Amino acid sequence: MPIYDYACKKCKRNFELLVMSSTVPACPHCGGTRLQTLMSAPAAPGKSATLIAAGRARAAKAGHTSNYRRSNGKIVD
Numbered sequence: 001m002p003i004y005d006y007a008c009k010k011c012k013r014n015f016e017l018l019v020m021s022s023t024v025p026a027c028p029h030c031g032g033t034r035l036q037t038l039m040s041a042p043a044a045p046g047k048s049a050t051l052i053a054a055g056r057a058r059a060a061k062a063g064h065t066s067n068y069r070r071s072n073g074k075i076v077d
Contacts, residue, residue, distance in 0.1 A: 005038040014038065 006025060007014050010032030019025050026033050 003040070005040045006035040007038055008032050009034040009036060016040075 003016050003018050004025070005014065005016050006027070008027035008030060011027060011030040013027065013029050015028055017025050017028075024033060025035055027035065
């Protein structure tokens with residue numbers, strides 16, 4: 001489900017909604033359904049892969065098996 005930015009033509013407020021294609025979005029402030037779709041600002045790339053890798057490395061040093069991969073029987077770094 002994508003997040004869209006909208007502008008309500010009734011109350012003139014901007015907001016974001018997570019909507020499915022089968023639903024009709026409504027303004028969370030006034031309930032209006034006359035909405036204008038706005039251009040969304042691009043999101044910066046996340047750093048979660050780096051954080052996960054660092055966390056796994058710390059866990060491996062501490063001897064935790066939370067990063068044990070069953071497919072090859074080895075600790076993932």
